[in-house]
Amino acid sequence: xxxxxxxxxxxxxxxxxxxxxxxxxxxxxxxxxxxxxxxxxxxxxxxxxxxxxxxxxxxxxxxxxxxxxxxxxxxxxxxxxxxxxxxxxxxxxxxxxxxxxxxxxxxxxxxxxxxxxxxxxxxxxxxxxxxxxxxxxxxxxxxxxxxxxxxxxxxxxxxxxxxxxxxxxxxxxxxxxxxxxxxxxxxxxxxxxxxxxxxxxxxxxxxxxxxxxxxxxxxxxxxxxxxxxxxxxxxxxxxxxxxxxxxxxxxxx
Numbered sequence: 001x002x003x004x005x006x007x008x009x010x011x012x013x014x015x016x017x018x019x020x021x022x023x024x025x026x027x028x029x030x031x032x033x034x035x036x037x038x039x040x041x042x043x044x045x046x047x048x049x050x051x052x053x054x055x056x057x058x059x060x061x062x063x064x065x066x067x068x069x070x071x072x073x074x075x076x077x078x079x080x081x082x083x084x085x086x087x088x089x090x091x092x093x094x095x096x097x098x099x100x101x102x103x104x105x106x107x108x109x110x111x112x113x114x115x116x117x118x119x120x121x122x123x124x125x126x127x128x129x130x131x132x133x134x135x136x137x138x139x140x141x142x143x144x145x146x147x148x149x150x151x152x153x154x155x156x157x158x159x160x161x162x163x164x165x166x167x168x169x170x171x172x173x174x175x176x177x178x179x180x181x182x183x184x185x186x187x188x189x190x191x192x193x194x195x196x197x198x199x200x201x202x203x204x205x206x207x208x209x210x211x212x213x214x215x216x217x218x219x220x221x222x223x224x225x226x227x228x229x230x231x232x233x234x235x236x237x238x239x240x241x242x243x244x245x246x247x248x249x250x251x252x253x
Contacts, residue, residue: 024191042176044175045171062111062192063104063111065101065122069097072095091143093128100124189204189205
């Protein structure tokens with residue numbers, strides 16, 4: 001028995017270290033939001049470091065995900081009753097990324113198996129967490145589908161298959177377009193290497209989105225001095241109304 005354990009320990013010790021690991025770069029790790037911000041683009045690039053020659057088969061694939069801060073969402077179902085559209089059923093989404101992009105070097109179904117997707121939660125539906133819906137709600141999954149559809153239309157959820165360029169299974173690069181409507185906070189960026197649908201290496205880093213200038217001042221004021229912010233907004237509205245009225249009276253003369 002002791003000889004068997006010793007042989008097992010010797011075999012484990014003789015196994016090579018991870019054959020592939022990721023060396024990553026970003027065009028910028030900070031996105032600044034100001035009054036003129038209309039979106040941005042982040043270039044993500046890197047290389048694969050190896051302790052051994054490139055395996056002949058299966059081919060290497062690369063998956064890049066960028067996830068914005070998570071938030072709770074309430075999704076309502078609208079139905080037409082008595083000639084008007086009203087909210088009926090609702091489902092609480094416990095955690096949904098405010099922004100989520102998946103970029104791949106091959107179709108996602110080829111680059112990642114369903115089992116590995118469940119383990120790493122890569123695809124858009126699995127990035128959303130919904131613990132459960134009320135028993136009275138039918139087809140609860142359609143609420144998550146509706147959220148994905150709305151976010152996709154706003155370019156806040158993206159599935160960019162085949163957009164990761166991979167040269168000689170060593171150098172990779174891709175770009176992720178960030179929409180104008182961004183939530184401030186940390187955007188977790190993950191890079192995964194896969195072979196035959198299985199993840200063989202993973203790397204994580206962060207991109208930070210922050211408001212600057214007037215946008216930052218107004219954001220902080222609204223959070224820390226809500227009364228002052230409300231009074232200032234009211235004063236601006238009154239001044240704008242008075243100014244518009246004065247211009248209109250001048251034009252009538």
